[in-house]
Amino acid sequence: MRAAALRLFARHGFAAVSMRQIAAEVGVQAGALYLYTPDKQALLFELMRDHLEELLADWRAPDAAPVAQLEDFVRHHIRFHLDRPELVFIAYMELRNLTPENFAVIEGLRRDYEDRLEAILRAGQQAGDFAVPDTKLATMALIAMLTGVTTWYREGGRLDRAAVAGIYWDMVRKAVAA
């Protein structure tokens, strides 16, 4: 059911998809869906929340110097998001369709993730490894840059994932270097 909702939301947009269409995609009657979810809003919210909770659970900063932590963050971020292009698309595009309460939860989780990157940048700044005039802005800039890979990367293209991650890591490393 989640997978069907994700596919349809990504293809047509949340507002244009009905519970009836989701049921048809799953291959059940619309009534059967309501045994599992109260409504379409709950489905959207759970997709976005679980995506971010999985992201937070999937990565911890290694016990290492800030530069090594940053490299680990960059490579993990690219890998995790390349595995889930539809969720990335929805997580950005459908924020406007969350209720205010649900939006607050999603924003909180997103901030938790951003805070992890910012903590690395601050530690590196204090250690003299990085020169980042504004760690908050650098956090937003780097996350946008890394997530952008999902908009153009195609499996089987000119460069494989490892090559892409290596080139992005090189740019990130230099962008924050002291």
Place this chain on the structure above:
Amino acid sequence: MRAAALRLFARHGFAAVSMRQIAAEVGVQAGALYLYTPDKQALLFELMRDHLEELLADWRAPDAAPVAQLEDFVRHHIRFHLDRPELVFIAYMELRNLTPENFAVIEGLRRDYEDRLEAILRAGQQAGDFAVPDTKLATMALIAMLTGVTTWYREGGRLDRAAVAGIYWDMVRKAVAA
């Protein structure tokens, strides 16, 4: 009519908005809209095409060294996109709703813009000012990073536009530096 369509597409998504709703937003009967546009697809396409044509017309590389060209590109890109957050959102989100012919036109315009940045990176690479192992990837990375400003920047916030552009320019400059 364009402004009304843009507002509604950005708020609800292209697929969820009807010509009738656009007419109501303009304050005319639906029939009147068809005097000006053949359909909703044409409206979406023209919004996206005109956005990119304006972007291309609004910026030419200055007659200067690659570093100065790059700085001019960065500052212009941020300014232009911060002025048009709804168009930025739609240009990314509604690509999936273009017909194949319209998609090809939009992709071509987008590539023309990317090519301008890549030309700067290549020139700087040849002059020994930049060390960019893959100019195509660097182009995609930098555009995603810069466009991302529209997702978090709020007028009247902690930093004004000039401060934000200065900090982003600093990161870009370092990211591609030799």
